[in-house]
Amino acid sequence: xxxxxxxxxxxxxxxxxxxxxxxxxxxxxxxxxxxxxxxxxxxxxxxxxxxxxxxxxxxxxxxxxxxxxxxxxxxxxxxxxxxxxxxxxxxxxxxxxxxxxxxxxxxxxxxxxxxxxxxxxxxxxxxxxxxxxxxxxxxxxxxxxxxxxxxxxxxxxxxxxxxxxxxxxxxxxxxxxxxxxxxxxxxxxxxxxx
Amino acid sequence: xxxxxxxxxxxxxxxxxxxxxxxxxxxxxxxxxxxxxxxxxxxxxxxxxxxxxxxxxxxxxxxxxxxxxxxxxxxxxxxxxxxxxxxxxxxxxxxxxxxxxxxxxxxxxxxxxxxxxxxxxxxxxxxxxxxxxxxxxxxxxxxxxxxxxxxxxxxxxxxxxxxxxxxxxxxxxxxxxxxxxxxxxxxxxxxxxxxxxxxxxxxxxxxxxxxxxxxxxxxxxxxxxxxxxxxxxxxxxxxxxxxxxxxxxxxxx
Numbered sequence: 001x002x003x004x005x006x007x008x009x010x011x012x013x014x015x016x017x018x019x020x021x022x023x024x025x026x027x028x029x030x031x032x033x034x035x036x037x038x039x040x041x042x043x044x045x046x047x048x049x050x051x052x053x054x055x056x057x058x059x060x061x062x063x064x065x066x067x068x069x070x071x072x073x074x075x076x077x078x079x080x081x082x083x084x085x086x087x088x089x090x091x092x093x094x095x096x097x098x099x100x101x102x103x104x105x106x107x108x109x110x111x112x113x114x115x116x117x118x119x120x121x122x123x124x125x126x127x128x129x130x131x132x133x134x135x136x137x138x139x140x141x142x143x144x145x146x147x148x149x150x151x152x153x154x155x156x157x158x159x160x161x162x163x164x165x166x167x168x169x170x171x172x173x174x175x176x177x178x179x180x181x182x183x184x185x186x187x188x189x190x191x192x193x194x
Numbered sequence: 195x196x197x198x199x200x201x202x203x204x205x206x207x208x209x210x211x212x213x214x215x216x217x218x219x220x221x222x223x224x225x226x227x228x229x230x231x232x233x234x235x236x237x238x239x240x241x242x243x244x245x246x247x248x249x250x251x252x253x254x255x256x257x258x259x260x261x262x263x264x265x266x267x268x269x270x271x272x273x274x275x276x277x278x279x280x281x282x283x284x285x286x287x288x289x290x291x292x293x294x295x296x297x298x299x300x301x302x303x304x305x306x307x308x309x310x311x312x313x314x315x316x317x318x319x320x321x322x323x324x325x326x327x328x329x330x331x332x333x334x335x336x337x338x339x340x341x342x343x344x345x346x347x348x349x350x351x352x353x354x355x356x357x358x359x360x361x362x363x364x365x366x367x368x369x370x371x372x373x374x375x376x377x378x379x380x381x382x383x384x385x386x387x388x389x390x391x392x393x394x395x396x397x398x399x400x401x402x403x404x405x406x407x408x409x410x411x412x413x414x415x416x417x418x419x420x421x422x423x424x425x426x427x428x429x430x431x432x433x434x435x436x437x438x439x440x441x442x443x444x445x446x447x
Contacts, residue, residue: 061202069219
């Protein structure tokens with residue numbers, strides 16, 4: 001089904017204002033972010049698609065409840081990603097699982113982007129399948145896995161990551177650098193030539 | 195609409211979920227900012243009292259006390275006020291961290307900012323004479339916080355070591371500067387010594403509380419030969435060299 005409202009020409013902030021006066025507009029925002037957030041949830045948590053949907057459902061309800069607290073000086077996407085991340089953390093606290101990254105089609109792309117960013121050999125990425133990638137990132141410190149996912153999977157810039165993680169931009173840069181270093185060390189340990 | 199969107203909208207309608215009113219968020223932000231501001235304010239008050247204590251710390255008698263400036267500083271450190279200052283700087287930091295947008299700044303800058311604001315405001319509070327009022331108020335409520343003042347009176351009731359303090363009860367003339375009633379009730383005649391240095395911007399009057407360094411007369415009872423005369427307490431907000439609530443007599447505690 002399509003949303004009863006024309007969403008495409010509206011910005012996120014406009015949709016927030018419209019939703020506050022008519023709740024049906026919320027479907028536009030949900031449709032706009034559903035796929036992205038589902039992927040994000042699965043990437044940082046490794047939960048099943050069903051669990052990811054349950055988490056996202058709670059995220060959308062929570063975001064709707066707090067819509068008046070959205071600060072327009074922030075990107076809506078940063079705000080909703082932050083809520084999603086918090087929901088994933090809460091979920092993980094409940095199930096006491098650790099942050100992990102799922103493999104699949106994004107894994108090689110992820111690695112390739114990290115490599116490009118660091119002038120590593122592109123060929124290395126080609127040699128890695130999703131399973132290897134999953135094992136590598138599972139070994140990463142969760143805080144490093146998280147920033148790498150946001151930077152290279154979700155393609156967020158440093159300012160957006162700063163807004164999502166609620167950390168200073170400088171700290172985000174440091175985290176990303178350390179994450180890359182840790183990933184490279186892991187690759188060396190795994191015998192993957194750099 | 196797809197299934198998930200549909201589910202969420204249905205849940206919103208079935209559970210009658212509505213966005214929380216805007217005023218709740220505004221109130222929350224206001225409370226956090228107010229708490230941060232209040233913490234900085236109390237930190238400033240603590241700093242102003244620390245300044246007051248440091249100014250009135252008997253730096254002039256380090257020789258008699260046989261201490262280096264550093265030893266004296268550590269011996270007289272206003273620990274309670276330091277703890278209060280640290281606590282409120284931490285609370286200011288904690289509250290500031292919870293304001294929207296504060297996460298963009300490193301903790302270092304927020305703490306540094308809180309400290310600098312506390313020092314700046316505390317300096318202003320000291321300059322307008324607030325510190326002695328706070329000191330007296332706290333002494334009235336929690337005398338143990340002001341124990342250092344009582345120790346100070348004891349320190350200055352050692353004429354045999356050349357340290358005397360009390361209230362000027364009568365002005366003298368010629369070689370006699372004034373008569374002074376010590377904190378133990380003894381009345382001393384304070385005379386000008388050969389090394390006497392005129393007090394800087396201070397003119398003792400009857401009712402003024404003073405500290406005198408010099409030497410107790412050896413052959414005549416209750417004669418004190420003065421080298422220096424200082425107000426007992428000095429700084430903005432102090433009148434007559436004394437804080438009214440601080441004990442005026444050594445037997446009173």
